[in-house]
């Protein structure tokens with residue numbers, strides 16, 4: 722379960738108002754796509770959901786509780802630029818998250834727990850089509866493969882909320898269709914609530930169950946920092962079930 726409630730939320734940096742009076746309720750398992758002009762506070766909103774930025778005023782709640790003031794395994798994030806460890810293999814990049822959450826102090830798992838983690842990582846690699854690259858290093862992968870691995874890294878700990886900040890913006894348009902299918906399968910299989918920033922309107926309609934447009938309702942040309950953005954359009958998207966790619970990635974597979 723992961724519903725998100727935003728009540729009278731403001732975010733300011735010094736004299737700059739970035740977000741003003743944001744009010745929103747997002748139900749569990751929605752796929753929210755977010756578009757808006759550059760600099761209007763979309764990433765700031767995701768960073769507050771992640772827990773690395775705090776609201777200046779107002780409330781940001783997950784399942785009715787304030788967002789913890791630090792990232793946790795219940796929230797995963799993927800950025801436009803991959804955040805992989807260059808000196809670790811594909812498999813070890815994936816294992817790292819499981820090892821740290823399973824053994825906080827040693828950062829290593831042993832015996833049956835390590836075997837279970839390895840099986841889980843292998844299942845996920847298979848599901849995203851990277852199993853044949855499990856022993857390669859990030860520099861040996863294409864951009865699309867690196868981004869698939871980043872996505873796998875962010876979902877392996879089964880977050881309730883997945884935050885995607887223009888995850889496909891740097892990729893060749895030819896491979897985004899595959900990436901869309903992977904993200905939709907993971908969303909279905911892992912039962913997550915997704916927030917995805919994109920600059921591609923078509924993509925926002927294709928993937929989302931709901932589209933939010935961030936913009937300023939008022940503007941002072943002499944003091945552009947005086948007013949912040951808010952949600953100016955909140956559009957339910959009726960993506961029909963039959964247009965969803967067939968989910969071959971089952972919850973059972975991810976939970977092995």
Ligand SMILES: Nc1ncnc2c1ncn2[C@@H]1O[C@H](COP(=O)(O)OP(=O)(O)OP(=O)(O)O)[C@@H](O)[C@H]1O
Nearest residue numbers: 734737739757758759760761762763764765766918
């Ligand atoms: N840590 C910070 N300190 C001061 N100002 C910041 C900080 N983080 C963001 N800002 C400012 O807040 C505003 C919103 O930034 P943000 O990155 O959220 O915009 P965005 O909508 O995601 O933009 P883009 O689409 O270009 O990525 C920008 O003017 C930015 O300079």
